[in-house]
Amino acid sequence: MPSPLFSETPIWKKLAQQAQRFSLPKMHLKHLLRQERRLETFSLNGAGLFYDFSRQRIDGEALGHLIELAEARDLRAQFRAMMAGEKVNVTEGRAALHTACRSFSDAPVRADGKDVMPAIRDVREKIRAFAEKIRGGAITGSTGKPFRHIVVVGIGGSYLGAQFISEALCAFADRKLALHYLANVDIHNFGHVASRIDPETTLWVMISKSYTTAETLANTKQAYAFMEEKGLDPSKHVVTVTSEGSPGDDPSNPVIDAFHMFNFIGGRYSVTSAVGGVPLSLYLGYERFEELLRGAEEMDQHALTAPPEKNLPLMAALISVWNNNFLGYEAHAIIPYAEPLCKLAPHVQQLYMESCGKSVTKDGRPLDGKQTGVIIFGEPGTNAQHSFFQLAHQGRPFPIDFIGVIRPQYEQYRSESKGVTNHQELWANFLSQPMALAIGKDDENPAKVFSGNRPSSTILLEDLSPRNVGRLLAFYEHRTVFEAFIWDINPFDQFGVELGKVMASDIRSEMVAKNGDEKHSFQGMDKINEFYLEALFSGEKWQVMREG
């Protein structure tokens, strides 16, 4: 029996009624914030994170109904099924076992009846040994020099997670190693990287689960041509991370080493597999990668075992659904007041928008667009304050996650300006922004009125250690899947990326024909694309446009 559509459940109706109360002036956040014990009532501690939702447009009654929602949709049972290896990715007939990647327990985890843990432990061990050899100089490039540059080639889930973590933890990185990312097929990305590396001391890490992704294959070819042009032997400069049996898992194409990821791990959930493990262990050392895994494991266990009213990612999912489906916000910003988390928002953007950007339930029943994910974006504070916060304060409202860190990674720099350290200045803003958004301000001049009543949550970490970053990573992963479980959508497939790829393939065929025969005509294509292809190949139409 499929579960009823969320919008047809009694709890949906109750929540919709609750939401109406929040349009009353007395429910403005400036009043709600005066409630006694507001912070204590609407905040949680768990797995090393503090999650404060006291500045959300919520009260005890609405919260009670949200907890009821968690029970009505059986969220923890769905999460348990995911962690136990059931085929929760129903449209692709697969398990979603990213949590197994960071399990250090002796308990088996079965997918298709087979314990996946031995293979996962083997990969971890292989990563540890490999990273030690590269970092210690036991494996060198083809001219015998130790590696000093790592170029990670991959896109989407085979890139964004590693980039988020490597930025977050770069204070711990080996100073002798520079890390570069080559994701975009745009030749500017390659040119930029090529101009910053020393080819002889460069290790290329090719990451692709499928090894069919056009951008990654094009960049891999470019890298091979570059190495050969420099007289280097690619087999001594390349390592691959891919699925067993993929086109890249090819023994006839020798590489220094090959690491497997598994089909039960989705790209955007793969940073704790070899996808993140190889580049992060090279850059930070395996021990730090393992600390990250242990932090993620703590959050996994918390999400699995804590009851809904104490469960951080589950509560964050409930709040997000409340904001989206019942209060009508269509976007959500992630604003870390911590520069090392500068790539958190792009990572969560893919994680969440690829997972929750769906239009049907997991068994194919149509949903209206308002019943699935919102638009995620973000930038670190205080930079965000000087770019788009004008709109956040006086334009269209959107909920925000403010993320703060008590102790910075660089505690040694303590000079003061206006009587405070840089970190204290950062905190003054980190504290003022959610308050200003919530409370607002009246003014005789309408242009200076702040309507307030703009919701936000605050997430606090003690520091940016690998363990805490792992906890944060898993918090957002679980928040994402809990939301999907509420809507009954599949957060593990991504058919929405296919149509554009197919169309690109048709256009590519036209380009191939033109490259082979300059007389090839684009006539017969749709008129708009004909125009652009003419512009690309001849420049004439562009000329016409400029003259016109």
Ligand SMILES: O=P(O)(O)OC[C@H]1O[C@](O)(CO)[C@@H](O)[C@@H]1O
């Ligand atoms: O690891 P691959 O197979 O190269 O895929 C890269 C990315 O492309 C996507 O399929 C979407 O375009 C992502 O889901 C995936 O992470």
